[in-house]
Amino acid sequence: MSLNASEINLIIEELDVEGSYIQKIIQPDFHTLIFAVYSPRDHFNLLISMKPGTSRLHRHEGRIRKAEKLQRFSQFLRSRIMGGRITSLSQPGNDRIIRMEIKKGDEHTVLWIRLWGGNSNIIATDPDNIILDSYYRRPAKGETSGAKLVYRTKEQDLSKFPVREHPQDISFNRYIDKIYTDLENRELKEQLHQQIDALTTRTLTKLECRLANAKSLVDKYENFEQYKQYGELILANSRSIQRGASFLETANYYSENETIQIPLDPKLSASENSEKYFHRYKKAKNGLALLKDEAQNLSAKIADINATRDALLAEEDIDTLEEWYAKEKQHQSKVVTKDIPGLQFTSGQFLLYVGRTAKENDALLRRHVRGSDWWLHARDYAGGYVFIKVEKGKSVPLDTLLDAGNLAVHFSKGKNSQKADVYYTQVKYLRRAKDGPLGLVIPTQEKNLAVTKDQARLKRLLGEVD
Structure with a gap:
């Protein structure tokens, strides 16, 4: 009162x-x-x-x-x-x-x-x-x-x-200060607990959605050998397949006494249908290990955040709660803003900028990145620049580098290639081409990243639904 x-x-x-x-x-x-x-x-x-x-x-x-x-x-x-x-x-x-x-x-x-x-x-x-x-x-x-x-x-x-009523051994000022400070600290602590619970719940919801998607793709890719078998069976029966057929019914020589139906694309020839299944086989085989790693990493992150949340909700020290909440809120507030050109994505704790045109590339270079940030570009293809914004004291993990590399390939003329090289270096090692076109830079001390296009990774970054 x-x-x-x-x-x-x-x-x-x-x-x-x-x-x-x-x-x-x-x-x-x-x-x-x-x-x-x-x-x-x-x-x-x-x-x-x-x-x-x-x-x-x-x-x-x-x-x-x-x-x-x-x-x-x-x-x-x-x-x-x-x-x-x-x-x-x-x-x-x-x-x-x-x-x-x-x-x-x-x-x-x-x-x-x-x-x-x-x-x-x-x-x-x-x-x-x-x-x-x-x-x-x-x-x-x-x-x-x-x-x-x-x-x-x-x-x-x-x-x-x-x-x-108040103790007579202290001043009334000190007594009032104590009871109201205690009251406000209790209210503040309760408010911080609620804010932390809401913040971590939002983060967990996103991670659990990503984990469910990764597990779904793992289940889908687990039987990658089946795609190879389908491709080989189509090739073996290619002479009997009429163009426009929607399926092939044939004996499965991988399994005795079994007849199977293999779905076909009526618009494709037998060899093209076969190639389509071989492509799915390679994609699933290459992507399965990465998806399993991603699912494992996401599960570990979810467990870590749950443990952190439980510890914070039991924490009594207001300074600790305020420090964590302010830091985490600042990290999560790194969202797309209108004054930054191009596109923005998040990869773990890192922010990725993508310039799609020469104008956007130049604007990002001039006003929105620092020398310690990383620059990526598809080698031998015209395309956009990708930048990894680096926070002080943090090194870029491989997963974030692969995210940025896939974006560099996706936003280039080589987007339809399954494999491409991407070179990367820190912004401080870029040199503008003298009298060159807008945004053109010459990298130095660059490294090469061999990128196998990862559709699951791109769908996660681009927000698509499998």
Whole structure:
């Protein structure tokens, strides 16, 4: 609950601020201001909260959360009273209003700190009560710049508002600071647990979807030998297959006493149908090992995230929770933005940029990549540039390199090739071709990456459904 009039009176009695200077103004959240107060006899933080249900003013000894971006009124106070001297602190009419006078040079400012539960506010006026600005601007109540502030308050009988029971061995300021800090820490911890649960759930949902897709493809490719057998059976019976046939029914010499039907593409000849099955065989055989590795890696990631989530939901330290949440949220916020040309993809913890045209390639090179980032391009084919954005202290794993390599082939003239070479180097080793066309670069210290086109990998990156 908020402070009552008697509690405000006791807090002001305990505070020794007259003659103190306001060294710093901090805004840790939308509802709170903290004045760092200094005098030769003492220095401390004075907290003012306008949060509904817990509006208050008191000395604050606990941690100060990382400051939010300063709001308009906080910026006004910094320019108007920071460095100023507090000349008085009073409680007019024993109401839940605190009047603070500050002198800075030739300027006199009065802060009216109103602690009225859901109608709290801080209003800055000149000595004639002309409003300079307010924390919450409320035109309907006349609380706007240039208006005259009028408070008509009756003298309150403080005996009607008992001070809550509190330990006598500490100051009331310290007691109030502790109970509200504990309350807000519990609320903050609960909020962080909910945010972390929601964030990890979204991540797990995506990974589980990818895992299900990978397992489905593994099941599909497990019988890759069957495609080879189909191709060979079609070749063996090619003379008896009429063009336009939709299936071949033949004895299966890979299995005794069995007759099978092999689906055919009516638009293709027997040899073309055979080649189609051989192609599926090679694709499935090459892709199966990679898909199994991917499924294993995804399962490990899911287990790791589940373990991390369980540990964080049991974590009591707010700093640990805030640090993890801020870092993870920043990582997940790396989404496509309109001011970055081309396409963007995510690969693990890395962001991939793809330029599809000379203009996009040039723009990415000039404004959106750094020397430590990696550049990839299909060798011997015209095409787009792919960049791997590198975070400090992190090396690029093979899986991310293969993602980028497949994109480099896909966005090139060699996109229909099953195999292609991709060269890659760091951006700092690219040299612009003198008098060359837009975006043309000459790589140095480049390495070669042999890429076998991985359709499953591309479908994952491009968001297609198998």
